[in-house]
Amino acid sequence: MNESTYHTVVIGAGQAGLAMGYYLKQLKQPFLLLDRWQEIGEEWKRRYASLMLFTPRLYSSLPGLALPDDPQGLPTKDEIANYLKRYAENFQLPIQLQTGVTRVHKKNNDFYVETNRGEFKAANVVIATGPFQKPRIPDFAKNLSPNIVQLHSSQYKRPTDLQIGNVLVVGGGNSGAQIAVELSKERQTYLSVSQKMKFLPLKIGKKSVFWWLDKVGILKASHNSWIGRKVQAIGDTIFGSELKEAIGNGRITLKERTVHSNETVLQFKDKSILEAQNIIWATGFISDYSWLDIEGVLNDIGKPIHNRGKTSVPGLYFLGLPWQHRRGSALLQGVGDDAQYVMQHIQTRN
Structure with a gap:
């Protein structure tokens, strides 16, 4: 089995993985994004044809590259798919597609990521597979x-x-x-x-409801703040x-x-x-980390145990989880802040 060594391996090249890649470039260390799909944005393209986001373009961009056109308008799923592909190309992110992860384990201070296309060794691993894994x-x-x-x-x-x-x-x-x-x-x-x-309206006056939610602090509220707990309780x-x-x-x-x-x-x-x-x-998804062969990072029902993405295992992180830090952590408009936080922790650790 071939082995390649990197400072950081990111599992998943969707919106979370791409945001992570944007910040990892700032560390000037070798890193790689792995993704099981044949092209960037394919997961969005596979969704139902009429899908439109309820977050406007103003709140649907990843760090460093704004989604073009009317900032108050709602993007289509194909628009997001094309944007993600353009994002990866714009920042020349190192991505290996058609690569499915079969096992991740740790030996001494290094992680080993086994895939259908060989094994990768890394000092850090970021799991950015998102919340939509198994129907x-x-x-x-x-x-x-x-x-x-x-x-x-x-x-x-x-x-x-x-x-x-x-x-x-x-x-x-x-x-x-x-x-x-x-x-x-x-x-x-x-x-x-x-x-x-x-129910919430998409617009109040001429502004998106998300513009108003941003102004009153709901979008930036952390999961354990008073506002954050209230919003989570609403469902x-x-x-x-x-x-x-x-x-x-x-x-x-x-x-x-x-x-x-x-x-x-x-x-x-x-x-x-x-x-x-x-x-x-339309009953949602369940987490599937059956390939993660590391003890102490999943709870009894298979969900990650973390503090804003950091696990108890040095060098192992999660990204793109619902309410990882705030309401938008699993969405385009919020994942960038969490990616920057993880990058800063990786930088401090190394």
Whole structure:
């Protein structure tokens, strides 16, 4: 097995990995970004065709390179994919694509990153694989008939992916909301949610709601601050008015949490049932660090144990996690601050 040695290896070349690369260049030490996709931005291109960010361009840029065009406008997913590719080229970041990590372990003071394309040795490793790793689908989905079209939201691309008939979208986050609204324009649509939904407008006056959230300090609030704890307690917020309007005019029928299924019938928390022809599981993702062979960095449910990305293992860091430090840590507009913090810690350590 070939071995290459670097000061720092970054696992993942999405928005978090690229931001990390931007700051690592300042250390003038050899580093490498590894990514499993065939091209930069591919993960964004694979998302559903109509996807638009709810954060405006003003709050959707990585450090050092602003996203062009109207700063108050909302970028499309293809726009973000192209921007990430341009970002990597602009800063000439060293990236090796089509490289899947199979194991990371530590021996003495060095990390060894095993991949399908050889082994890499490094003094530091930054895990920037983000929160969207393994689709979460409830176990009872296996009870459903193969005649039902079932797709996770990460697999859904457009309405033509579905067969004739109604559709149940399970999950009340922003992806589930956008997909349900799109599908409701052409078929009977049901949306299953586990709790009462909270809505925020995309704009207040002529400014993005994120401009206002920034001005009152919510975007910069740390996860353990009073404001940060309050925002986390609120949970997911649906941005925009389209879903509320679609529910109000009857295009989308709300259902309670989906709790059971059998063949073609799904049952909800209130004991009501629905016979569905199509199901979109907008039920989020779970972390998958099965390749991380280092003790003491994951908790009992497999989530990273860290302090703003720093772990108890010297030289091992995480980046791009939800609320890693503040609300935007997993988003384009916030990951840069965390990347700079990790870089400064690496610089001090070395």
